Amino acid sequence: MSDPTSSSSPTSDPPSNVFHDGLAAAVMARVPIHLGTGGSVNGMLTLEKVELLKRQPAAEWPTRYRAAREVFDRTGNMQIILDGLTHDTRSEKKLSRLLWGSCIYLMTLAVIGYLGLTFFTYFIGPSVNALRADMQLVPSTPQAPHSDPIVDLLPSVLAVAPFVLLGICLLIWITGGVSRWAARLGGSAFIRDNASAVAMRLIAAMAKTNVPAEEAVNLSCDLLDSAPDTRNQVQTTLRGRVLNASSETTLLRLGSHFQTSAANRMSVLKVVLPIVLTALIGGTGVMAYSFALFNPLVSLIHDLSKPTRDLPAGNLPKTLAPTPPAAPQPIARETNDLDEAGSFVRAVSPRHTNEFARELPGTELPGTELPGSELPGSQREQGDRTMDFQVRRPQRANTPVAKAFVQPGVTS
Secondary structure (H helix, E strand, O other): OOOOOOOOOOOOOHHHHHHHHHHHHHHHOOOOOEOOOOOOOOOEOOHHHHHHHHHOOHHHOOHHHHHHHHHHHHHOOHHHHHHHHHHHHHHHHHHHHHHHHHHHHHHHHHHHHHHHHHHHHHHHHHHHHHHHHHHOOOOOOOOOOOOOHHHHHHHHHHHHHHHHHHHHHHHHHHOOHHHHHHHHHHHHHHHHHHHHHHHHHHHHHHHOOOOOHHHHHHHHHHHHOOOHHHHHHHHHHOOOOOOOHHHHHHHHHHHHHHHHHHHHHHHHHHHHHHHHHHHHHHHHHHHHHHHHHHHHHHHHHHHHOHHHHHOOHHHOOOOOOOOOOOOOOOOOOOOOOHHHHHHHHHHHOHHHHHHHHHHOOOOOOOOOOOOOOOOOHHHHHHHHHHHHOOOOOOOHHHOHHHHHHOOOOOOO
């Protein structure tokens, strides 16, 4: 039996106690509930804030908390109240899980690219600049930079890159985190449809108690702390409708429709959003990495080929013009004409002519006698050895000249 002296304020009656106890139980179960703004207490709901709100008058409550209490007074359904207070957190969590996969992939790509550029800068870049410095030592090489500008710039870029990446992460955190950025990148439509589905269930619960349509729409949208586009969508859907107990089925079907639309949008986001992020951010990073890695090598090859491209073979200076190869010596051909063979042998060495003549009796050729052949043998041999330093003695068995003097049936 209640004390007759007890206060009749809304925070002390039994429905109020049930409402606050239900919220306290949800907080103890670690259900994330955001109070919204507009009151002396805001932010995420905690047990301390629940006790504080129980002692405050309803006029000092946040707008969202006050709307939740009014809907509970009309429906008595705590589950639908919790769905309305947590729908935005659940939607953002789904979007954040969707975006975190792409963020981890891009972060891994950035770390691998950073390590690759570091290796190139400190192990390959000095060799590229050394080759360019050597090009300055060749007077005939066209003027080229003594070092590559990208190789010179890479150490500064590598020193600044970690701070830039840290700044980007800090900016994302300050502007609402990954979930808010997911909403900005196409997830807002998913949140709107998901909120509209919850709003239809709230309005259906209030329609059973004959709450006017306009009031039901306002209470449900205040409870959801919905964005203006969600409020406009709910108002447009219910414009001109009269709510009563028989409208519950229609409203629940509309809620199912918006829930299906939200699921379809999530399916599209799961496919499109990672591809777009990977193509735009990852593709740009890979392009910059490839340019920084290959442009110094390609430009080095380009500068090394300048002499060939700028000075064609027909216009080379005399100092660089290629020397034409010497004409090959005429190759003797096989012949049976002894006069022709003798003239060739005399041109090679008179001494060899005498030797062939001595080895082949009857083949002495006129004019082949060496001066001093009539000398004694010792003096003639000394002159023959002197000739060996001037003319190499050919291999008779393997030369066409020897074949010309070999008679059929005679072996050398």
